[in-house]
Amino acid sequence: MAETKSISMSVKIGTLKLKNPVMTASGTFGYGGEYADYVDLNKLGAIVVKGLSLKPRAGNPPPRIMETPSGMLNAVGLQNIGVHTFIEEKLPILRKYDTNVIANIYGETYDEYKKVAQKLTSAKGVHALEVNISCPNVRKGGLSFGADPKSAAAVTRKVKEVTGLPVIVKLTPNVTDITAIAAAVEKAGADAISLINTLTGMSVDIFTRRPHLKNVTGGLSGPAIKPVALRMVWQVLQKISIPVIGIGGIMNAEDALEFLILGAKAVQIGTANFINPQATIEIIAGIERYMELNGIKNISKLIGTFRS
């Protein structure tokens, strides 16, 4: 179709240019290559890889997942190959694709965050960092960095100090006031904010009277969390002026459009990849079709058009 050619879906997150606003969510798309047989990775706005730590991590014992009404709980426990192996083995594969690679990072200390950020900044082929602050701060007795505006801001500052790459800070919804965290992170120099990470939940096996997950609690994702994610994105948008990336229960183009209309510059697709490996591609096509039908030539004319 000649007409679709005139539609522009490109967006900017700080200095990062995306061909469209659709990215994969960390932890749901492996290191990218896992989906290469199913998805033309060149078509994605960005690939956000599984959370990387300084050293490889084994993760939690199984069972790690459980389906719940309209969602799933996971307690993978941030299993990953470590930043070094990622750079050596996975990044060369990703470099072959014409898309942005966003490295999701986390640490248990400020120093770990810094070191992981440094290593990825000097590696070729990483276009931005997404800082996962939902993980426990060992020095604060396991309370997450993202649960407190001060430590959230401190992580942001430490990472900003060592990188020139755009820094996206990913917020946890397991807090009393997410807007306070968002504001603190913006002030600390974040280039963008992504939200939400999973909501902490539980599920009980009534036959064994034990938790379904070995870890007892897990992170809830999928359609069940979309209304919460939309509410939090909306609240955060009123408080800050850096770009916001919407995440949470996006299963199709309609769901993605809800976030874009609210004002999210981009979206991330997580659990939907498990149900349909081509979910991202179908969502991109669906947004394009919506723009066509509504005579919208540039996606910037759609983003933030919410009328309250």
Added chain:
Amino acid sequence: MKNVYIGEILRNEEIAQDCFLMRVALHVSFIDPRPGQFVMLRVSGLAEPLLSRPFSVCSFERQNRSCSLDLFYHVIGRGTQILAGLLKGTQVEILGPLGRGFEVAGHKKNIVLLGGGMGMAPLIYLAMQLNKDACSSSSAMYFYLGAQNAEAVIGLEQLKKLSFTIFTCTDDGSMGEKGLVTQIFLKDLKKFVPGETMIYACGPKPMLSALAKILQKTKYPCQVSLEERMACGIGACLGCAVAVKRSKKSSLAYKRVCADGPVFDINEIVWK
């Protein structure tokens, strides 16, 4: 690009208590599964259950213009209850074939299969494959089949068409010998020479873990097919972890049942 296949249910019948056989017609482009591989299945257009469910390939046939896939499934929860109610003609979405299958060692002198309950599903497909290979070799093939009771025995019909020596056993003795499949097998173990034997097993965790104990200090090679809850089925979510032994460090390591398995060397697994 690989994609999800839309299949059409050709039959979906209860063949034993709470056990169903589903035959699905698929497009010719569906790749021939290897024994031990599985598929992720969901009902087209249904939002619930959210995640697709993994099922082993139990049989696969290729015709001129289409192919058909057989699955054996046990009704144990919400997803399989929904499957049990599906009528002929219903569309299902199938992702696969997935995982690494069994290494088919048709050249071994003795081939021993141990199946318990629903673990029969992948073994039937393996048995058919071995049977083809064995026609041209001189292997002796044995099948130890276990179930809770006579009503729950599945796959016997299919097996009887193949050249296996079959031993059946049930927990309550209502068919074959009374006892666990691993106990019946243990009595015969000495008959097989480790270097000339290949053992394949699939079944409930306690059965496989009992087998691991039996074989622990022996030299019998044994491939087991494992199950774990899955989300993606293609190695991306790390949800289907199984603990494996690590040679160098004392710390635990995990492998993905979907992508690194579902078939593993029995000695590699940490059985608790």
